[in-house]
Amino acid sequence: MKRRLFSTFALTVSAGWSASVAWAQAALFKSGKDFLTLDRPVATESGTGKIELIEFFWYSCPHCNMFEPSFAQWVKNAPKDVVVRRVPVSFRDDFAPQQRLFFTIEAMNLMESLHPKVFAAIHVEKLMLNTDASVLAWAEKQGVDKVKFNEVYKSFGVASKLKRAVQLQNDFKVEGVPSLGVAGRFYIDGSLAGSMDRALKVAESLIAQTRTSSAPTASAKKQS
Numbered sequence: 001m002k003r004r005l006f007s008t009f010a011l012t013v014s015a016g017w018s019a020s021v022a023w024a025q026a027a028l029f030k031s032g033k034d035f036l037t038l039d040r041p042v043a044t045e046s047g048t049g050k051i052e053l054i055e056f057f058w059y060s061c062p063h064c065n066m067f068e069p070s071f072a073q074w075v076k077n078a079p080k081d082v083v084v085r086r087v088p089v090s091f092r093d094d095f096a097p098q099q100r101l102f103f104t105i106e107a108m109n110l111m112e113s114l115h116p117k118v119f120a121a122i123h124v125e126k127l128m129l130n131t132d133a134s135v136l137a138w139a140e141k142q143g144v145d146k147v148k149f150n151e152v153y154k155s156f157g158v159a160s161k162l163k164r165a166v167q168l169q170n171d172f173k174v175e176g177v178p179s180l181g182v183a184g185r186f187y188i189d190g191s192l193a194g195s196m197d198r199a200l201k202v203a204e205s206l207i208a209q210t211r212t213s214s215a216p217t218a219s220a221k222k223q224s
Contacts, residue, residue, distance in 0.1 A: 029201075031186075033192070034192055034198075034202050035182075035202050036173070036186065036188075038184075038185055038186065038187060040171075041185050042171045042185075045083075046083040047083070049214075051082050051207050051210050051214075052181075052182075052183060053083070053084050053182055053183075053203060054084075054085045054172070054180065055071060055084065055086045055087070055179075055180060056089050056168075056180070057086060057089065057178050058088060058089050058095060058098065058177050059088070059101070059102070059119060060122055060129075060130070061177050064177055065122070065123045068119055069116075071178070074200060086102070088103075090165065094131075095130075096162065097129065097130055098118075098129060098135070099165060100132070100158055101129065101139075101153075102115075102118075103158045104153045104158055107152050107157065107158065108144070108152055110144070114139075114144075172187045174187070174189075175189070176189045176191055177189075178190070178196060179199075180203050182206045182207060183206065183210040186203075186206050188203055
């Protein structure tokens with residue numbers, strides 16, 4: 001979904017991973033065409049020897065809703081050196097309650113049980129969940145401790161994560177969701193890649209290249 005035009009694009013995602021296929025496809029993927037290379041690399045939180053992949057999303061985005069089940073399966077099959085982060089975007093002020101909702105269920109270790117339910121609440125049950133009151137009421141209906149949820153929802157920690165999310169969104173120059181950020185250096189979305197299926201293949205290729213470029217050379221190993 002585009003940031004301003006919110007135009008549609010096809011979403012068909014297949015699971016699976018193959019480094020050899022990623023490298024074979026590398027020649028087909030071009031910076032400026034299939035993905036964007038950031039002018040300024042963004043600091044990652046993945047740690048040494050890890051490669052960070054960020055999914056930028058919005059709960060109310062129908063394309064994100066379609067993408068989520070397949071992306072969740074892709075995450076389960078991703079290599080151990082890939083650290084996946086989900087970052088909710090805020091293109092308007094009324095996106096903030098859903099950002100807070102995501103970071104609250106993440107902080108309360110309820111991602112596995114509640115993250116898919118948020119999508120279902122919005123896209124199946126047709127709930128808006130775009131105000132603090134509606135979010136808190138929904139959470140209570142899920143059996144979550146109302147006092148604890150409200151405490152985390154309004155906490156300094158969640159507020160800080162909201163600011164960081166907006167900063168990442170701006171650093172990656174996110175124009176549509178769902179979209180992907182790879183290794184703090186590359187940005188991919190369905191419009192650039194042609195589909196989110198292809199966007200994941202572009203991401204796999206960039207991850208493979210990042211892994212190889214980060215590996216120590218033979219001479220460096222001897223010196224160490």
